[in-house]
Structure formats: structure tokens, C-alpha cells
Amino acid sequence: MLTKTFNDLENFKQRRLMLNRLAPNAAFILFAGEEGHLDTFRPQSSFVYLTGFEEPSAVAVVRTGETPEFHLFVRPNDAVAETWDGHRWGLEKAKQEFGPNQSHSIDDLETQLPELLRGADKIYFALGAQVEDDNIVIAARDRAQQLDRRSGRPKAAICDPNEVLAEMRMVKDDLEIELLRESCELSAKAHIAAMKASRPGLNEKQILATLLFHFYNENASREGYCSIVASGANACTLHYRANRRDMKDGDLLLIDAGAEKNYFTADITRTFPVNGHFTEPQKKLYEAVLDVQKSLIAMVKPGSSLPELHEKSCELLTEKMILLGLLSGSVADNIESKKYQKYYPHGIGHFLGMDVHDVGFSKKNGKPHPFVPGVVITVEPGLYVPEDDDSAPAELRGLGVRIEDDVLITSNGSEVLTALVPKEVAELEAIIGQSAST
Ligand code: GLY
Ligand code: MN
Numbered sequence: 001m002l003t004k005t006f007n008d009l010e011n012f013k014q015r016r017l018m019l020n021r022l023a024p025n026a027a028f029i030l031f032a033g034e035e036g037h038l039d040t041f042r043p044q045s046s047f048v049y050l051t052g053f054e055e056p057s058a059v060a061v062v063r064t065g066e067t068p069e070f071h072l073f074v075r076p077n078d079a080v081a082e083t084w085d086g087h088r089w090g091l092e093k094a095k096q097e098f099g100p101n102q103s104h105s106i107d108d109l110e111t112q113l114p115e116l117l118r119g120a121d122k123i124y125f126a127l128g129a130q131v132e133d134d135n136i137v138i139a140a141r142d143r144a145q146q147l148d149r150r151s152g153r154p155k156a157a158i159c160d161p162n163e164v165l166a167e168m169r170m171v172k173d174d175l176e177i178e179l180l181r182e183s184c185e186l187s188a189k190a191h192i193a194a195m196k197a198s199r200p201g202l203n204e205k206q207i208l209a210t211l212l213f214h215f216y217n218e219n220a221s222r223e224g225y226c227s228i229v230a231s232g233a234n235a236c237t238l239h240y241r242a243n244r245r246d247m248k249d250g251d252l253l254l255i256d257a258g259a260e261k262n263y264f265t266a267d268i269t270r271t272f273p274v275n276g277h278f279t280e281p282q283k284k285l286y287e288a289v290l291d292v293q294k295s296l297i298a299m300v301k302p303g304s305s306l307p308e309l310h311e312k313s314c315e316l317l318t319e320k321m322i323l324l325g326l327l328s329g330s331v332a333d334n335i336e337s338k339k340y341q342k343y344y345p346h347g348i349g350h351f352l353g354m355d356v357h358d359v360g361f362s363k364k365n366g367k368p369h370p371f372v373p374g375v376v377i378t379v380e381p382g383l384y385v386p387e388d389d390d391s392a393p394a395e396l397r398g399l400g401v402r403i404e405d406d407v408l409i410t411s412n413g414s415e416v417l418t419a420l421v422p423k424e425v426a427e428l429e430a431i432i433g434q435s436a437s438t
């Protein structure tokens, strides 16, 4: 049983200390991000990962080296602003609660930053997100070099923080796995509720409402990404987000949705018949994808990699496309000519964690980067037959199927974190519509 929780200050401290080992004599600068007007705010993942601080307009500076330091720039207390937008920790409390060596007002970032960067060999900062932030950091880097000009030290290089942080975030520790497991379980329950609620005549929005009710009822923080509730041919639009069509008898429904809790998100897709019965063509297409997904999950283990899984997914799905009459000729020719991409246009999956498309390396130095225990990926093959595809068998036109599970690499193989959600045809047919009112 884990005794640590997400909010345990020690987690953040240990992560900052780890930077010391991975990037000696450097400065990491992380911006939390800004709050939009009437928007909910979610800090940038790497900022929270290193600080645990959840307010907007904050900046963390972590200095590694012989005397590691952590500085936190925060919004000062302001009674009027807090009346409108809520509590702020302020400088003193932020120092007490989050453990920086020093807290500063965010208004002093430009004047204080050069001093904090002096002597660093490298500055890790994500250029390109906000031009104003880029300008502050570049000016501070130049000023820091001027302050030390007699030493002959060149300007510090500005490097992508993900060179270091992706390495750390890609491999989840026990606590992170526990948190991800919790998000997967609560998202799985929401998918099951959506299956039970499904029936012809409902609008996609009503299924979305079921998902969201279960997310928030289980204390999720937010959707991990914009939920996709795609009935009928909408399932062929990979990032369908309108979610407002009336579902018809005989439709398939593709739901791609996951909740975020404690800054970790699930990412689950299921496809099932709205009325609880697969037609023969729907079943053929569905079972083709399911078969491929199971074969791929069986390949996930330490040493395998995302490029290897993707290559295999292309081969297996192309075989199925030929069997289904979508393509003709050989598997090799269809892969060579990329014809398979008409029906399988996306990748097999991605790293999963604090972000739905989480940081991580699928390749390094041009070579597939092998999985190690603690990495979490999605496995999400799909086949999508456009409605107007005259070359496809008529019975398959307008059908889209994707099946997506979240898979943890373990020391001896893998564990499917989303196994709670049914995906066998018989299981689905038994559960769909169970709680639909008549
Ligand atoms: N939900 C986004 C994805 O499956 O990658
Ligand atoms: Mn995904």
C-alpha cells in the first residue's frame, strides 16, 4: 500500500534532486502558464511535476550544481484580485508550503532571473510557447553572461527541457503508476456507464453527459482531452468533436474519452452498436480490429518499442483489409504503396501520463527506443471506411472502429490498465442498453 500521495512535497523535491544528477550545473526555467478569461486553468505538466504548485502566472527556476537551488516566482497576495479569482498562496505561504529556497513576486522575474542564471552551462527552457516568455529568458541569459563577462564564459545554450524531463516522466514510479491506475479505473467505469446508457434516439451529447457525470462523480479534475462521441460515419473523423448527432438504430458508436485525476489521464476507446447488436458486417470489421489489438498487446514488453508495434500494426491491419475486401494484392505491395493508410491513417499509440500524448522518445539516434518497466503506452488500432468510398464493399462504407487500451510495461511483460472495459462482442452485446430507460 502506498503511503505517499500526489501532494506529498517530498515527491517534488526528489524530482528536482534527480535533475541534479541528469543535468549538472544547469538552470531549468518552467512557466506554469496563464489563466484564460473565464477558462479553467491547468498548469503545464512539467511545472507541476517539479513543484506541485497549481497557480497560474508562476515560474520555477531550478539550479543544479554544487549548491542546488529552487526559486519560485508567484503572484503576490492582492485582496481585490482574490475577490474575483480566488485564493493565492502569496510569497510567504508559497515559501512555507512548497519549499523553495526563495519565493519572489512574479513582477520581479525580469530583474531577478539574470542573477539566478549566472554560471549555468545550460539553460533548459521550452522556447516557442510564448514569445514574451522567450524574450524574458533570452534577455536574462544575455544579461547573466554580461555579468560574468570577465570570466570569458560564453552564453549558455538554451536547450529543450524535455531532453531531461521526458526521460524522467516517460518512466513512471510506483506512485505515478498508482495515480494512472486510478484515472484508468474511473474512466473505465464511465465507459461502462455510457455503454449501459446507449440506445437509438439519444443524442451523442447525452452519452457525453453520462461520461462526464461519472468522471466528476468520481472526483476527476477534468477530461484528459476533448471527448469523442462519434456515432455512424462520424467515427471515420479521427478527431470528431462536435458530439451532437442523434444516434440511429443500427449505428456503431465510437467513444474515445479519458478522465484526468491528480494530473494523470486515461485514454480509452471503445466501439459498439448503439442498439446492442452487431450486424454481420459490423462484427467482421470489429473483430478484425480486436484481433489485431490483442496480437499487438501481446507484443508489449521490455525491449519492444512504439516503432516496432506500429510496423506490426500496419502489417496485421493490411492483412485484415485484404480479407475484408478493402484492398487487393499482397500485404507487402499495399504497405510499400502506403495504400493501407486510406483505412488506417494514424499511429498505433503513444506514451501516456500527465499529458494524453505524453512526453517520451519513441526513437533515439534514429533507432527504436526500447520500452522499460514503468513506461505506459496506448495501443489503439483502427479501421475507418469512408462513407463515399466506392471501392469498398458497400456493407462496410461509413463504418469506423477503434479499440484503445492503456498498457503498462512491467518487468516480465505488460499489464492492461483499462481491462475493466469490455471489448469482446458477446460482453458488449450483454451490457449495452442495460440501464437505458424505455
Ligand atoms: N484521444 C487521443 C488519442 O487517442 O490519441
Ligand atoms: Mn490515444
Ligand code: MN
Pocket (backbone or CB within 6 Å): 256, 257, 267, 268, 269, 404
Ligand atoms: Mn484516445
